[in-house]
Amino acid sequence: MEIFVARTDEEAEHALARIRNADALGCDTETSGLSAKYGRLFSIQFSDGKFNVLVPLSEGVGLGPFAEILADERIVKIFHNAKFDLDFLREAGVKVHNVFDTMIAEKVLTRGANQSASLAETLYRYFAVDLDKSQRAKFNRKWDGIWTEDLVDYALSDVVHLPALMREQIDWLKKLDLTADFTQQMERVLPANDANLCE
Numbered sequence: 495m496e497i498f499v500a501r502t503d504e505e506a507e508h509a510l511a512r513i514r515n516a517d518a519l520g521c522d523t524e525t526s527g528l529s530a531k532y533g534r535l536f537s538i539q540f541s542d543g544k545f546n547v548l549v550p551l552s553e554g555v556g557l558g559p560f561a562e563i564l565a566d567e568r569i570v571k572i573f574h575n576a577k578f579d580l581d582f583l584r585e586a587g588v589k590v591h592n593v594f595d596t597m598i599a600e601k602v603l604t605r606g607a608n609q610s611a612s613l614a615e616t617l618y619r620y621f622a623v624d625l626d627k628s629q630r631a632k633f634n635r636k637w638d639g640i641w642t643e644d645l646v647d648y649a650l651s652d653v654v655h656l657p658a659l660m661r662e663q664i665d666w667l668k669k670l671d672l673t674a675d676f677t678q679q680m681e682r683v684l685p686a687n688d689a690n691l692c693e
Contacts, residue, residue, distance in 0.1 A: 520656025530581035552639035
């Protein structure tokens with residue numbers, strides 16, 4: 495897993511050169527809490543499945559041209575529980591287009607199976623990946639906002655598998671003839687965004 499933290503303009507340009515031609519990017523945010531109205535964005539992360547970049551907003555780094563990636567209608571932005579991240583990004587004035595939500599896809603695929611659609615359990619089912627969520631507790635009011643290597647690893651571990659997960663889910667949605675159900679759920683949950691309809 496190639497990890498990169500974009501703190502300077504030069505580093506941002508390097509990262510953008512690596513991800514701007516991707517067809518799909520795993521995306522995630524780290525925040526100060528659950529409320530977009532009262533919380534703060536600490537970071538945004540992107541991954542094409544190989545190259546993984548974190549933009550450390552809590553260190554005073556601006557989103558800058560990364561906002562263009564989020565708004566680019568050509569690139570699929572893959573979130574797990576997109577509504578949460580999109581609420582924070584919307585509060586920050588950032589537009590996001592062409593979204594695929596792996597949590598909604600998993601709920602459609604496992605409906606009636608009594609299985610969790612959490613990212614940790616979903617990734618374990620598909621890829622036998624164990625996510626360590628213990629670092630999450632550090633994102634509290636006492637946190638100094640500085641991204642350590644452990645925190646960067648934690649934050650990027652959530653996005654690195656999303657492109658592969660989306661591909662697997664699209665295959666299963668097609669095999670089980672659930673694509674229309676997924677599209678309907680995406681439109682119901684994320685009406686203000688251009689959902690990816692996995693055509």
